Amino acid sequence: KHKFWETQPVGQFKDVGDTSLPEGPIEPPTPLSEVKQEPYNLPSPYEWTTCDMDSEETCNEVYNLLKNNYVEDDENMFRFNYSKEFLRWALRPPGYYKSWHIGVRAKTSKKLVAFITGVPARIRVRDEVVKMAEINFLCVHKKLRSKRLAPVMIKEVTRRVHLENIWQAAYTAGVVLPTPITTCQYWHRSLNPKKLIDVGFSRLGPRMTMSRTIKLYKLPDQPATPGFRKMELRDVPAVTRLLRNYLSQFVVSPDFDENDVEHWLLPTEDVIDSYLVESPKTHDITDFCSFYTLPSSILGNQNYSILKAAYSYYNVSTKTPLLQLMNDALIVAKKKDFDVFNALDVMHNESFLKELKFGPGDGQLHYYLYNYRIQNALRTSELGLVLL
Ligand code: NHW
Ligand code: EN5
Secondary structure, eight states: OOTTGGGSSSOOGGGTTOTTSOSBOSSOOOOGGGSOSSOOOOOTTEEEEEOOTTSHHHHHHHHHHHHHHSOBOTTSSEEEOOOHHHHHHHHOOTTOOGGGEEEEEETTTOOEEEEEEEEEEEEEETTEEEEEEEEEEEEEOGGGTTSSHHHHHHHHHHHHHHTTTOOEEEEEESSOOSOOSEEEEEEEEESSHHHHHHTTSSOOOTTOOHHHHHHHTOOOSSOOSTTEEEOOGGGHHHHHHHHHHHHTTSSEEEOOOHHHHHHHHSOBTTTEEEEEEEOTTTOOEEEEEEEEEOOEEETTOSSOSEEOEEEEOOOEESSSOHHHHHHHHHHHHHHTTOSEEEEESOTTTHHHHTTTTOEEEEEEEEEEEESOBOSSOOOGGGBOOOOO
């Protein structure tokens, strides 16, 4: 069934439940001298290119490939539309390798037809911190699908990760592959219910009118928590401490240091928003919430072309109840004109989803590790990792 994935060091379906297999790397690293020195062969009309995301022109090409060919929902009504600024942020974290931003071009026209990326990350699995690549933005142009290009791209990114002496990876997908460490549910909180219904993102509930629905999702104009404010550069040390302490309770999470927090959590307009609660009395930073901006193109609607979505990222509550903190996140997201606030059922999110009027979506997100076995599938609440 999985001609490619059967050949890879990932948990295989036949091994599910086999307790004799140990946790940890599936295969050991090979000496760097034994890593293939030349790129894998592509079908002859195509060639490899390393994408320089500093270049406005290359960034534009990547943006357009993804805008037209990246992930859609199961009814092809919406397609992710990552912005250029977002792509630059996602692909240039501390210690990134340009060689992991891999494109495929048509030799004759030089048109960009496929893409895959990795960025380095330290991921903690129980009490081991493992250097990994986070793989994302795998995309093959719609006209070149089902030609087995994806396995070649995955092997090539694997080779380039190995050249940096890194032997594990983490990735997510909407499709089932061998073998998820956990499967998360998407939840959606309407902020602009009229538009969501007009574009087919959501439906009017049974026995609900439009005006009752608008009233149901109404939010206050201002956050309720005293000391709730935008995160600033000076907050990086305190936020790092808060987040490291919080994430340590999950089975799998990133091992963020101050540089990572500055990159991944310091607010960047239209990319990442972060808020915290500074105690008005002690000036301690006690709580934190964040969300990233990922619009989707609305395919074939007369009135609207973009759905503005916020995605819950990392949230930490020590003093403010998580429910109240996330209600404040909804309030600021609404003020910033987001149409919907999305979240996965990871970490402690289940404690606020229903009460804050999130509803389950029709999409799931499967989490995977490459070359690292985990004994049993995790509960979603044991997962402390959000990928973009
Ligand atoms: S998930 C988003 C993936 N992208 C999209 O869904 C965009 C729209 N679709 C496409 O562009 C986030 C194509 O359909 C793609 C497949 C390119 C998806 N992950 O070329 P063929 C990520 O970016 C397997 C992994 O003929 P295609 C994470 C499939 O099972 N494998 O298909 C990426 C089959 O193998 P099998 C996937 O439709 C993680 C083979 O590809 C997959 O023209 C990558 C068929 O290839 C997916 N999302 O192109 C893995 N979708 O064994 C990283 C399909 O079943 C691993 N396939 O026969 C770690 C590497 C680094 C290790 C470092 C130590
Ligand atoms: C790697 N970083 O299916 C990501 N989205 O539910 C790659 N559904 O938006 C993998 N189909 O349920 C991504 N509205 C996998 C996800 C791909 C995109 C996807 C789903 C997630 C989604 C929406 C729209 C469905 C349109 C028809 C959905 C219902 C919302 C409703 C609001 C009111 C309360 C009940 C729920």
